[in-house]
Amino acid sequence: MDRYTALQVFRHVAQLKSFAEAGRRLGLxxxxxxKNIAELEAHVGARLIHRTTRRMALTEEGTIYLEHVARALDTLAEADQALGPIRTSPSGTLRVSAPTTVTLTRLSTQIPRFxxxxxxxxxxxxxxxxxxxxxxxxxDLAIRGQDNLEDSSMIARKLAVMPHVLCAAPSYFETHGRPLTPSDLRTHNCIRFTLSGHADQWEFRKDGRAERVVIDARYSVTSSLAVRDALREGFGLSLIPFPYVETDLRQGRLQSALDDWAAVETTLYAVYPSRQHLAPKIRVFLDFLVEAFAGS
Structure with a gap:
């Protein structure tokens, strides 16, 4: 038994005093x-309607039950109406999880405008x-950076691809020399971003072959901004997303190495639970993210 349908049928029959008219109103x-009335009576364990071939009337139990049913159905209708503004326009609270560095370098200044x-x-x-x-x-939504997005029940919308660059301060290269091949990194002071999907092993590709280097870092940290600070101070070198150090490279505070090798890329996704009944607040934020990362 679909109890909600049965309650709607009972209310219509009771108020219209007609099985036939109730059926026409409800399309049944x-x-x-x-059948719905019989199943509802079986469920509550009481006869709700006296009916003959010529007339029908509520029983005492039916009268009491109708009062509560009508109140409950009205409350449900009010609940549906209360969601109306939220369903049709962006409103309410949007809870978003996002990586710190991506947000501070790419989104923070644009959020007030949004x-x-x-x-x-x-x-x-x-x-x-x-x-x-x-x-x-x-x-409601999370921004995630993955080298490879794992299978998931979540919906993922691609936002941008961030190439990585191996770099260090000029002072570091002056003291320790510049690596010429990935294997040279084994003798260098590497700075490791702990939360990266490739934290323990850096991969480089050239001419159809890949070379992987196991990283033994003196400094491991869970913030890409901390990695960048250590690079600026000449402490070591690191494989870091290019957008995080683009300005430093352009202004000469940092320099790249192994430029003839391709490094890993990280893809940014907006991840959310379902496409069905997507709330306007999520939809407009997705549009904002696509706009903010356009051209990345």
């Missing part, structure tokens, strides 16, 4: 109306490089 056959477009929308943005559980932790 007379047999379906009778929020100014939608005055009914509140953004609760959590900057965290760890991998969050969207459902368990109550996030």
């Amino acid at each position: 056959s007379p047999a379906a109306v009778s 929020l100014s477009r939608y005055p009914e929308l509140t953004l609760d943005l959590h900057l965290d490089d760890r991998r969050v559980d969207l459902i368990r932790e109550g996030f």
Whole structure:
């Protein structure tokens, strides 16, 4: 028994005092109306309607039950109506998890402009490089950077591809020399971003072959910004997403190495639970992210 349908049938029959008219209003056959009433009576364990071939009337139990059923159905209708504005326009609170460095280098300055477009929308943005559980932790959406996005029940929308560059400060290269092949990295002071999917092994490709180097780092850290700071100080070299050091490279604070080798790429995705009934607040934020990362 579909209990909600049965309750709707009972209410219509009771108020219209007609099985046939209730069926016409609800788009149900007379047999379906009778079946729903019979199943509802079996469920509550009481006769709700006296019916003969010529007339029908509510029993005492039916009268009491109708009062509660009508109130419950009205409350459900009000609940549906309360969601109307949220379903049709961006409003409410949007909870988003995003990597710290990506957000600070690519999104932070643009978020106020996004929020100014939608005055009914509140953004609760959590900057965290760890991998969050969207459902368990109550996030609407997460931005994730992956070398390879694993199979998942989540929907993933591609935002950008970030190539990596091996780099260090000029002072480091002056002291320690510049690596000419990936294997040379074994004798260098490497700085390791712990949360990367390739933290323990850096891969480089050239002329159809790949060379992997196991990294033994003196300094491991969970922040790409901390990696960049250490690079600027001449502490060592690291494989880091190009956008994080683009300005440093252009202004000469850092220099690249192994430019004739291709390094790993990280793809950024917007990840969310489902395409079905996508809330306007999520839809407009997805559009914002695509716009913000355009050309990446």
